[in-house]
Amino acid sequence: MLLFRNSMIVAAVLFCLSSLHAQDTDQLAREDARLNQIYQQRVAQLRSDPAALAALRRQERDWISQRDQQCGKDVACLTQSTKAHADYLQEQVSQNDPNAKPGASIPQELLGKRIIHKNLPVGGVVCWGEKQAQALVGTSLEYRADSFLWKDKSIRSLGSKTSLVKAQEFAEENSGSGGSVTLHDLGIAAPSVKQVEIQHPDITVYDKTMDCCATVPGENVLMKGSNTLILNICGVFYEATRADEPKN
Helix, strand or coil: HHHHHHHHHHHHHHHHHHHHHHHHHHHHHHHHHHHHHHHHHHHCCCCCCCCHHHHHHHHHHHHHHHHHHHHCCCCHHHHHHHHHHHHHHHHHHCCCCCCCCCCCCCCCCCEEEEEEEECCCCCCCCCHHHHHHCCCCEEEEEECCEEEEECCCEECEEEEEEEEEEEEHHHHCCCEECCCCCCHCCCCEEECCEEECCCCCCCCCCCCCCCCHHHCCCCCEECCCCCCCEECCCCEEEEEECCCCCCC
């Protein structure tokens, strides 16, 4: 009787594990289908710009290679990475919709000039090498009410979103098979941090040695303090400090 009961327990556990795996696989399939649909919308937007379309396809190949290298056969990791990339492309589609309406202006507390003075020794698999990552150190960011500048590139704002990100949420969003990046890793001791995301039209800001990354420096920042920002640029984290008084 005891042997039979143990066999029943083992069977129940295996059934649960099988069900969980099936659910994970189904979720991955849904996110993959969503990504494909959004990607096709982005391709349609770029039909009249062969160079931009070629860059999109190159970036997509690079992303697939990075995802597979980072996640392997980890279904949860693959699902999270695919969802994040689909969300990113969806944002690009929305930002370049000719019928889109301008959103909120860049927050007052962000206005002014800052210098990217170091990259932090945390992060996951990225497409840049050390030389490319270091190239951003020493460059400047300047925020205005309706735009922001990185080096000599001016990027028009289509609106911004400010939110409060909890420490656990941040760690989950920045985790993978190689571990996770936490707010503590970035020198943020608080249980949450303010995040500002700026929407903008498509723009190429890197040369060909770095264009595997599509993130514009400064478009997504964490407010570490009134004078310090944390930037996540394609998996590389940077710290930027204020270089002047806030501007209106």
